[in-house]
Amino acid sequence: MPHPHIVIIGASSGMGYALARLCLSKGYPTAMLARHTAPMHTLAAQHPHVPHAVAQLDVCQTATIPEVLQNTLAQLKGMDVLVHCAGYGVVNPQLDYRIEEGMIETNIKGFTAVVDWAFQYFQQQGKGHLAVITSVAGLRGDRHAPAYFASKAYQISYLQALRHKAHKAGLPIYITDIRPGFVDTKPMEGRRFWVCSPETAAAQIFKAIRQHKRVAYITPRWRWVALAMRIAPSWLYEKVM
Numbered sequence: 001m002p003h004p005h006i007v008i009i010g011a012s013s014g015m016g017y018a019l020a021r022l023c024l025s026k027g028y029p030t031a032m033l034a035r036h037t038a039p040m041h042t043l044a045a046q047h048p049h050v051p052h053a054v055a056q057l058d059v060c061q062t063a064t065i066p067e068v069l070q071n072t073l074a075q076l077k078g079m080d081v082l083v084h085c086a087g088y089g090v091v092n093p094q095l096d097y098r099i100e101e102g103m104i105e106t107n108i109k110g111f112t113a114v115v116d117w118a119f120q121y122f123q124q125q126g127k128g129h130l131a132v133i134t135s136v137a138g139l140r141g142d143r144h145a146p147a148y149f150a151s152k153a154y155q156i157s158y159l160q161a162l163r164h165k166a167h168k169a170g171l172p173i174y175i176t177d178i179r180p181g182f183v184d185t186k187p188m189e190g191r192r193f194w195v196c197s198p199e200t201a202a203a204q205i206f207k208a209i210r211q212h213k214r215v216a217y218i219t220p221r222w223r224w225v226a227l228a229m230r231i232a233p234s235w236l237y238e239k240v241m
């Protein structure tokens with residue numbers, strides 16, 4: 001059976017980059033998109049015999065998304081799986097609105113424009129697989145980074161809606177919600193609690209997609225933190241966090 005064609009948005013660093021490297025090393029036709037194209041071109045050059053595409057995309061420029069994706073898919077010759085890894089998260093204890101706005105633009109507006117386009121593409125194709133890196137952070141609000149946690153809650157809820165839509169349409173469109181805890185990427189420098197490498201995360205994301213999982217915790221033991229976040233009474237959560 002031919003390898004599925006994979007499109008990774010946010011493939012210039014972190015988990016998206018590690019996943020792109022894994023897909024290319026396995027010979028999967030892979031398209032890589034992000035704002036900084038140099039790392040993706042370098043990676044593609046290491047796998048010259050694997051079909052690939054590299055494109056510049058800023059998901060905050062939502063009007064450009066359809067054209068950039070159409071051109072990329074023409075180059076890749078189709079799309080079976082789209083993995084949305086693009087995201088932005090920083091702590092913002094001062095509630096600086098400009099910082100909150102950056103996370104809203106990327107994690108809410110950009111995310112929505114990408115997944116809506118992908119879902120409609122899969123609807124027309126009659127099948128497909130959409131995977132998004134959300135976060136354990138999406139399970140409950142947090143004072144350190146309100147917009148980040150809220151934007152991840154939005155993504156989790158939006159993916160539930162798309163899964164429902166696919167089910168009602170009777171189409172084999174799979175939706176995978178990938179919820180990491182801490183991964184050792186740029187935004188998480190210095191954090192050391194149950195942290196895993198981007199390579200470990202990429203291997204687990206790859207496996208979750210192959211298994212058509214609905215939700216995958218990265219690493220799996222973060223499901224226990226997720227459970228605690230969901231069931232802890234407010235007084236306890238507010239005291240501990």
Ligand SMILES: NC(=O)c1ccc[n+]([C@@H]2O[C@H](COP(=O)([O-])OP(=O)(O)OC[C@H]3O[C@@H](n4cnc5c(N)ncnc54)[C@H](OP(=O)(O)O)[C@@H]3O)[C@@H](O)[C@H]2O)c1
Nearest residue numbers: 010012013014015034035036058059086087135182183185
């Ligand atoms: N690291 C963690 O511990 C952790 C935990 C839970 C969830 N997450 C989530 O995992 C996802 C990936 O993050 P990461 O940890 O791998 O960090 P990362 O190294 O910063 O990767 C983020 C990727 O998103 C791309 N990106 C950011 N803004 C973009 C935009 N406006 N348009 C297009 N691409 C954009 C970046 O590329 P360019 O800058 O080149 O555009 C980069 O390729 C994020 O959604 C993050 O919230 C991370």
